[in-house]
Amino acid sequence: MLWYKMWRESWIRFAISAAALLWMCGAVVLLQQQVRAHADEPLSYAHYIWSAVYKANVLDLYILLVIVLGLGGMLQERAQGTAGFTLALPVSRWRLIAVRAVMGWAQVALLALLPALLIPLLSPFVGEAYPFVLALQFSVLWAGCGMVIFALTFFLSSVLSGAYSPAIASVAGLIACSVLAELPLLQGHPALDFLGTMHGAQLSTVHGETSLTAFASPLPWLSLGLYALVALCLIGVAGGITARRDFS
Amino acid sequence: MSALRPLLFKAWCESRERFVLGAVLLTAICALGIFCRGSLMKVFLPNESFVGDPYVGYIYRLVYGGPARGLFAIMAMVLALGGLQRERLHRTAGFTLALPVSRARLAGMQALLGLGQIAVLSALPLFLLTVCSPLAQVSYPLEQTARFSLLWMAGGAVFFAVAFLASTLFRNEYAALAVSFVFMIFYPIVVLFPPLNRYPLNVHHIMSGLAMPYFDARTALLVGAPPWALLASMAAVAGVLIGLAVQITKQRDYS
Numbered sequence: 001m002l003w004y005k006m007w008r009e010s011w012i013r014f015a016i017s018a019a020a021l022l023w024m025c026g027a028v029v030l031l032q033q034q035v036r037a038h039a040d041e042p043l044s045y046a047h048y049i050w051s052a053v054y055k056a057n058v059l060d061l062y063i064l065l066v067i068v069l070g071l072g073g074m075l076q077e078r079a080q081g082t083a084g085f086t087l088a089l090p091v092s093r094w095r096l097i098a099v100r101a102v103m104g105w106a107q108v109a110l111l112a113l114l115p116a117l118l119i120p121l122l123s124p125f126v127g128e129a130y131p132f133v134l135a136l137q138f139s140v141l142w143a144g145c146g147m148v149i150f151a152l153t154f155f156l157s158s159v160l161s162g163a164y165s166p167a168i169a170s171v172a173g174l175i176a177c178s179v180l181a182e183l184p185l186l187q188g189h190p191a192l193d194f195l196g197t198m199h200g201a202q203l204s205t206v207h208g209e210t211s212l213t214a215f216a217s218p219l220p221w222l223s224l225g226l227y228a229l230v231a232l233c234l235i236g237v238a239g240g241i242t243a244r245r246d247f248s
Numbered sequence: 249m250s251a252l253r254p255l256l257f258k259a260w261c262e263s264r265e266r267f268v269l270g271a272v273l274l275t276a277i278c279a280l281g282i283f284c285r286g287s288l289m290k291v292f293l294p295n296e297s298f299v300g301d302p303y304v305g306y307i308y309r310l311v312y313g314g315p316a317r318g319l320f321a322i323m324a325m326v327l328a329l330g331g332l333q334r335e336r337l338h339r340t341a342g343f344t345l346a347l348p349v350s351r352a353r354l355a356g357m358q359a360l361l362g363l364g365q366i367a368v369l370s371a372l373p374l375f376l377l378t379v380c381s382p383l384a385q386v387s388y389p390l391e392q393t394a395r396f397s398l399l400w401m402a403g404g405a406v407f408f409a410v411a412f413l414a415s416t417l418f419r420n421e422y423a424a425l426a427v428s429f430v431f432m433i434f435y436p437i438v439v440l441f442p443p444l445n446r447y448p449l450n451v452h453h454i455m456s457g458l459a460m461p462y463f464d465a466r467t468a469l470l471v472g473a474p475p476w477a478l479l480a481s482m483a484a485v486a487g488v489l490i491g492l493a494v495q496i497t498k499q500r501d502y503s
Contacts, residue, residue, distance in 0.1 A: 012420045020430040027437065034441065057433055064322075064429040071422050080338050162265035163334070163421055164326045171322050172273040175315040182291040 002091060006103040009072060014107045017065035018114060024061055025115045028052045029122040045128040053115055054138045055199040063198075066108050066146045067170045070153025073100070074242050075161050083247040097239040101154060105231075108150050112142035137219060138200060144224040145198040149174065151231035151238075158238040158245075191223040251349045255357035258344075262330055262358075267365045270323035274316060274369060278376040281310045282384050300467030303386045308468035311373050312396045313456035320369060321452070324404035325428040327362050328411035331355065332502055334421045341502045355416070355497040359490045362408055370400035395470045396457075402482040403455035407432065409489035416493040416500070448478060 028035075028049070035052070036043050043051070052058065074096075077083040086096065116135035123130040152173055156166035174195070180186060181193035193201060197220055281288060285306060292309040293302055310316060332354070335341040344354065374393040381388050411428040418424040439449040448454060457463030457470055464471045 012423045013426050016423055016426045016430070020426075020434070024434060024437075031441065057437055061430065061433040064433070065426060068422055068426045068429065071425075160265075160269075162269075164329055164425065165265050165269050167425065168266060168269050168273065168319075168323060168326055171319060172276075175277075175319060179288065179291060179315065183287055184290060185287075 002089070002095070002099045003103065005086075006100050010069060010103065010107065013065075013068050014111075017069065017107075017111055020061060020065065021058065021111060021114045022118055024058045025053060025118045026122060028058065029119055029126060029128075032126055032128065045123070046130065046134070049119060049130055050200065053119065054142075058115065059142075059199055062111060062142060062146065063149060063174065064171075065111065066149045067153045067167050069104055069107055069111075070150045070170070071157055071163070071166055073154070073157040073238075074245070074247055075158060076163055078247045079161070079163065087247060093243045094239050097235065097242055101151070101235045101238075104150050104154065105147050108146040109143040112139045112146055115139065115142075140219055140224070141198055141200060144227050145194060147231045148194070148227045148234075151234035155234040155238040158241045190220070191226050194227070197223050197227075251347075251353065252357065255349060255354060256361050259358045259361040263327055263361065263365065266323070266326055267369075270319075270327070270369060271372060273319060274323075274372050275376060277316045277319070278311060278373050279380060281307065281316075282377070282380045282386070285384070285386070298466075298468075300469065303381075304388060304392070305468040307377065307388055311377075312400075313458060313468075316373065317400070317452075317456055320400060320404060321407050321432060321455070322429075323369060324366050324407040325411035325432065326425070327365050328359075328408045328428075329415045329421065329424055331358055331412075331415050332497060332500070333415060333419055333424075336419070336502050337421060345502060351498045352494050355494045359408075359412060359494070362412065363405055363486075366404040366408055367401050370397045370404055373397065373400075389469075392470055395474055398474060398479065399455050399457065399470075402479045402486075403451045405486040406451050406482050406489075409486035409493075413489045413493040413496075416496045448475075451482070454478060454482065 032045065032048055036045075036048055039048075074083055074086065074093075077086055087093070089096075116132065116139040119135050120130045120132040149170065153166050153170045156169045156173075160166050160169060178193075178195045181196060186192050190196065190201070285303070288310065289302065289306050292314065293306045298305045308314075332341050332344065332351075335344055345351070347354070374390075374397045377388045377393050378390055407428075410431050411424065414424040414427045414431075415421075418427065436450045436452050439445060439447075448460060453459050454475075458465070460475070462470055462472050462475050
């Protein structure tokens with residue numbers, strides 16, 4: 001029942017996000033010839049997909065949509081006058097938080113998987129090929145990093161009472177993260193380059209590399225593990241705050 | 249006229265948290281950019297051939313063509329959300345609709361306040377760069393900040409209007425936000441393709457001046473006369489979208 005509640009609260013956002021991502025990926029693949037023809041320098045198909053999907057526009061969209069998925073929670077329910085009904089359910093507040101977080105993470109992971117399903121499938125229609133394994137590697141990176149973004153917004157939603165303020169704060173947090181990671185002091189720690197990890201900076205020397213095999217290096221499991229830990233901590237703190245707060 | 253102030257105050261109470269948060273974050277980016285430029289300049293203006301004033305180029309890449317502009321565009325959309333659809337969710341739409349004012353006036357005041365907030369936010373870098381730069385023994389041309397503010401205001405109004413329309417169309421308060429974000433990313437891609445690519449339709453580029461005839465990328469300075477026709481067109485687009493949203497609000501059943 002709790003799972004169904006969480007699904008009902010987020011399914012519209014999830015459906016819009018999935019449709020938008022599929023639409024964007026489809027457009028990127030189907031319009032590849034026109035875009036590559038107008039590129040400043042010759043681009044291999046793999047590099048084009050990386051620049052259009054995994055590094056730029058579609059990645060930006062994914063990040064923003066994950067932020068939208070992280071919004072909501074008990075503070076918003078209080079504003080809507082439904083917090084009392086939710087808190088009256090025979091489950092602990094921790095369980096409420098956990099189910100919402102797991103549902104959100106599952107949606108984030110599913111969204112990350114969509115380009116990996118669509119791009120290899122559509123590529124033969126434009127006379128190209130894109131390996132599923134390679135696409136899956138990026139999906140793992142997106143899912144791993146997406147969970148932190150989701151957890152950050154989730155945490156901010158339990159702190160900031162405004163419906164949309166957590167979204168602004170999350171965007172600002174990500175901007176700060178990307179700028180800090182570029183500082184000379186932190187450049188030796190690739191795990192701190194969160195957005196870099198997300199677009200595969202740690203996978204290989206993507207820049208200027210046109211061979212598909214160049215992408216097939218091992219995933220940065222250490223960074224992903226660190227992000228999972230950060231995400232769990234953020235959800236844990238959000239749970240602690242929610243468990244103690246008076247929602248009357 | 250007597251209803252104007254209470255309606256504006258109501259709209260202000262509903263959006264002030266978002267506005268203040270946005271203003272604080274924009275201020276933080278500008279202030280940190282100015283006072284911590286020693287470290288940040290290496291990030292935003294790495295060793296490369298930049299013929300203009302390095303500080304001007306750095307401020308452009310941090311503020312007018314960089315993260316601050318992105319944050320501003322997002323804030324413009326977030327400020328537009330809310331309204332009667334959200335009030336229906338919160339079960340307060342009945343109280344608002346019972347006020348002795350027309351729905352058009354209710355929605356109009358919300359739009360007016362939002363556009364005012366966007367004007368303030370777009371002028372914030374102007375104020376901060378003018379005041380803080382001399383404190384850090386650097387200077388940024390006042391005329392440039394004023395012109396960029398104008399571009400931001402027009403671009404912000406368009407993003408605001410899109411989100412304003414979305415918030416009147418969608419019942420779910422987060423669906424409007426998701427659709428606005430999708431528009432923000434998808435629309436610049438659409439205008440890359442013919443026949444749209446013949447016209448300056450990319451609001452992001454119009455705001456930053458990127459690839460525009462009124463911007464010199466080598467010096468990161470706006471040149472020539474301001475693009476009044478473009479600005480007027482953007483204001484007209486924003487006006488039409490807001491007008492459409494008001495019409496929808498007038499006809500919708502909020503019971």
